[in-house]
Amino acid sequence: MxxxxxxxxxxxxxxxxxxxxxxxxxxxxxxxxxxxxxxxxxxxxxxxxxxxxxxxxxxxxxxxxxxxxxxxxxxxxxxxxxxxxxxxxxxxxxxxxxxxxxxxxxxxxxxxxxxxxxxxxxxxxxxxxxxxxxxxxxxxxxxxxxxxxxxxxxxxxxxxxxxxxxxxxxxxxxxxxxxxxxxxxxxxxxxxxxxxxxxxxxxxxxxxxxxxxxxxxxxxxxxxxxxxxxxTFLGSPSMNTVPAKFTSNGFDVVGQILPCPNSVREKLRPRIGQSFDLGIRPEHISIVESSEREEGEPGELTLEVKVVEPLGRETLLRTGFPGSSAILNVQIGTDILPQRGDRLSLKFNLDKLFVFDSATGDKLYP
Missing domain, CATH: 3.40.50.300 (P-loop containing nucleotide triphosphate hydrolases)
Structure with missing residues (x-):
């Protein structure tokens, strides 16, 4: 040896x-x-x-x-x-x-x-x-x-x-x-x-x-x-990445605003108006039931179910932004089974959010 x-x-x-x-x-x-x-x-x-x-x-x-x-x-x-x-x-x-x-x-x-x-x-x-x-x-x-x-x-x-x-x-x-x-x-x-x-x-x-x-x-x-x-290479399913523009209110993701943690805001403040790639793993996105939803809840986006893939102990959803080709994979349990065409409120775990330079791919946050 x-x-x-x-x-x-x-x-x-x-x-x-x-x-x-x-x-x-x-x-x-x-x-x-x-x-x-x-x-x-x-x-x-x-x-x-x-x-x-x-x-x-x-x-x-x-x-x-x-x-x-x-x-x-x-x-x-x-x-x-x-x-x-x-x-x-x-x-x-x-x-x-x-x-x-x-x-x-x-x-x-x-x-x-x-x-x-x-x-x-x-x-x-x-x-x-x-x-x-x-x-x-x-x-x-x-x-x-x-x-x-x-x-x-x-x-x-x-x-x-x-x-x-x-x-x-x-x-x-x-x-x-x-x-x-x-x-x-x-x-x-x-x-x-x-x-x-x-x-x-x-x-x-x-x-x-x-x-x-x-x-x-x-x-x-x-x-x-x-x-x-x-x-994006390591992980199954792989990490989601979506283009977003950084604004004073947070990230503009295909016309919807995703608030960002203060630590991200401070780091990117000099770059307001620039575009980045946001990364989040499918297991760090969850469905918000209408009965649980609070108006203005931070970290939520509305997406449409494109494909439902039951995998036994879990279900993989391929969801898209209305009017856009961008896709987000969402990994959920089997207790909820959305149908194709359903519109869902999805909550992002902002503590698990990544920000990448859209040109070089370098990680800017965390």
């Missing part, structure tokens, strides 16, 4: 910069997730750590060893790919043992490790089967087993669950987390799925266009996003 440290790593392909000035330090034994939209550079970072790509500039350390010029086979890392990359002519046992055989490990040790890994991944009854006889989830576990058997310093996982169906993905995600807790091997996991990122990670690295946007724990990333991109 080892730490992983990247210092100002850049990777260019001809005139295209895939990653720019990537710097972070993963402590020994932690599980870090690289997340972001397609093309953000997360797989390039993983392949650079593995030695499958060479950094254009910067320094890469595994443990205390500078590995920039060390070939992949000598870096003592194990990588699990999206397509599993199993040898179709080999049995499960042979696939798991292959890396050890290439390193000329003693056959008795190989047999012992294969059986140990098979037990931990519930593969004992599949050892004599070939990959074509396995389900997608079983193939994924074999690929993990091959990596685990090598006892590497670092695990690198490149979207290993993306080929699985929803239920199997949930089950395998839990197994992965349990395995990491048992083995304690430094792990770097790449995904575009924010649910995987939130549930698996000790720390999340959010990337966009080859640059790091934020590094933090799942709770920090969710509750204290550093900019609009992070705020």
């Amino acid at each position: 080892a730490t992983v440290r990247l210092e100002n790593i850049k990777r260019r392909f001809n005139n295209v910069t895939a990653i720019e000035d990537v710097t972070f330090h993963i402590p020994d034994g932690e599980f870090w997730v690289l997340v972001g939209p397609s093309g953000c550079g997360k797989s390039t970072i993983l392949r650079t750590i593995a030695g499958l790509e060479m950094a254009t500039s910067g320094k890469l350390y595994i443990g205390e060893k500078l590995v920039n010029n060390i070939p992949a086979r000598q870096r003592d890392v194990a990588m699990v790919f999206q397509n599993y990359a199993l040898y179709p002519h080999m049995t499960v046992a042979q696939n798991i043992a292959f890396g050890l055989q290439m390193r000329k490990v003693d056959p008795n040790i190989i047999q012992e490790r294969v059986m140990s890994v098979a037990r931990s991944l519930s593969l004992e009854h599949l050892l004599e089967r070939k990959p074509k006889q396995l389900s997608g989830g079983q193939q994924q576990r074999v690929a993990l087993g091959r990596a685990i058997a090598r006892e590497p310093q670092v695990f690198l996982l490149d979207e290993p669950l993306s080929n699985l169906d929803a239920q199997l993905r949930d089950d395998t995600r839990a197994e992965l987390k349990q395995l990491h807790q048992e083995l304690g091997i430094t792990t770097i996991y790449v995904t575009h799925d924010q649910v995987e990122a939130m549930t698996l990670a000790d720390k999340i690295v959010v990337l966009n266009r080859g640059r790091i946007q934020q590094i933090g724990t799942p709770n920090t990333i969710y509750s204290q996003p550093t900019n609009r991109m992070v705020a």
Whole structure:
């Protein structure tokens, strides 16, 4: 096991910069997730750590060893790919043992490790089967087993669950987390799925266009996003953002006035008349029943229900402003079930309001 440290790593392909000035330090034994939209550079970072790509500039350390010029086979890392990359002519046992055989490990040790890994991944009854006889989830576990058997310093996982169906993905995600807790091997996991990122990670690295946007724990990333991109990428359903003009009375949101806390008013007072993007998560908006409503209640807007999505324990409403294309998602309980076309008074939790610069996406408040 080892730490992983990247210092100002850049990777260019001809005139295209895939990653720019990537710097972070993963402590020994932690599980870090690289997340972001397609093309953000997360797989390039993983392949650079593995030695499958060479950094254009910067320094890469595994443990205390500078590995920039060390070939992949000598870096003592194990990588699990999206397509599993199993040898179709080999049995499960042979696939798991292959890396050890290439390193000329003693056959008795190989047999012992294969059986140990098979037990931990519930593969004992599949050892004599070939990959074509396995389900997608079983193939994924074999690929993990091959990596685990090598006892590497670092695990690198490149979207290993993306080929699985929803239920199997949930089950395998839990197994992965349990395995990491048992083995304690430094792990770097790449995904575009924010649910995987939130549930698996000790720390999340959010990337966009080859640059790091934020590094933090799942709770920090969710509750204290550093900019609009992070705020809207992490969370399911994602954070709402709507354009609004700051006035002396509050925010003008598509012709309706949303009062703002005094702390926001003081910060933005010099910018009266300018436009911003307001952000609020669906769970921080609630429906105000007509019997509960007080005239002039702060933090309320009137919106029209466009789509109702029952999700079992909760309901997601897609609501819109009359005469506008702007949409707000609202997450409510199942005790109220509005219908399409209903007009609702929605109360915003102003303590959970975010204000972003509409041009740059930078967070201005809080």
